[in-house]
Amino acid sequence: MVSDRTKKARSDDLYRIFTMLRKMGFRLQLRGLPPHHIEALMRYWTADSGVADELAKRGAQANLQPRAHPLSAAHIQGQLSVLRTFCSWIGKAGMVRDAKHYMTPDRCHLVSRKSAAEADKSWHAAGVDFDAVYAKVRARCIYVATQLEVMMAFGLRRKEAVMFSPRLAVVPGSTVCPHSDPAKRRMQPDAMRHQRTKKAAVAGARAAFSGLSWTSLDVLI
Structure with missing residues (x-):
């Protein structure tokens, strides 16, 4: 059982992901989620330099602009979690791999969460009265x-x-x-x-x- 809030969040995330894939020029079939779709999403979310050329090849450069900066690792991990849930619904559990699987070794840090703070973000440190x-x-x-x-x-x-x-x-x-x-x-x-x-x-x-x-x-x- 999941809360209504979680259901709504999953619904919104899936709608956003499938809309993005359509804008990328992919034809969608809800019977499965091909690996190259997930790979394209990961390249887009992490602001890969080759995204612009990929969109141009599929004639989708007018539909979606490449990202200037990557999304946070936590957000990307969350989106993959939603896709894993979706794949389990359609009987394709295990289709979505670990985030690092889609990254080259030099870009794995973009999808790695950090459990320890690197800077003091408290009000006191920021000089807030x-x-x-x-x-x-x-x-x-x-x-x-x-x-x-x-x-x-x-x-x-x-x-x-x-x-x-x-x-x-x-x-x-x-x-x-x-x-x-x-x-x-x-x-x-x-x-x-x-x-x-x-x-x-x-x-x-x-x-x-x-x-x-x-x-x-x-x-x-």
């Missing part, structure tokens, strides 16, 4: 502000902060490992108190997000 951002957000929506506060204090992700319920989250202190950062550890009691005082924080957040997207935080910063 949390107090200033928090004040701007609070002026627009107190619900989003309290969620932003618990994200900073407890390291929650956006979805976790939206669904956070203080009454259910409180556990005996002896069972909790305190945050390693003393500054954030000092923030935690205030963050919890602010969440408790906003009785409708979780319910109100869903409505608040319709008017204030997390993308708009970049504008505030």
Whole structure:
């Protein structure tokens, strides 16, 4: 069983992939997915220098422009995963190989995920003043502000902060490992108190997000 969200995402991805193959000049048959179709997709996704010539040979240069930069390894891996699922539906499991199979040795790094961060992307490293951002957000929506506060204090992700319920989250202190950062550890009691005082924080957040997207935080910063 998969969620409706996953079904919708797979549907959108497959529609986009098959549309792209058609624009590349390929004739599609849903009884299978020939290896050269997948190879062409991989060359396009990784911005291979030979894509322009391939499109010209098939008379498809007017339908699709070569990419200037490769897609991220995570996105490419995700697209291949969707194609594997599709192939399993049509009884052709195993048709889609590992991403590196479609790459030459010198280009394998384009499809290799990196599990360790190579640069500090935190607000602190970027010189962002949390107090200033928090004040701007609070002026627009107190619900989003309290969620932003618990994200900073407890390291929650956006979805976790939206669904956070203080009454259910409180556990005996002896069972909790305190945050390693003393500054954030000092923030935690205030963050919890602010969440408790906003009785409708979780319910109100869903409505608040319709008017204030997390993308708009970049504008505030």
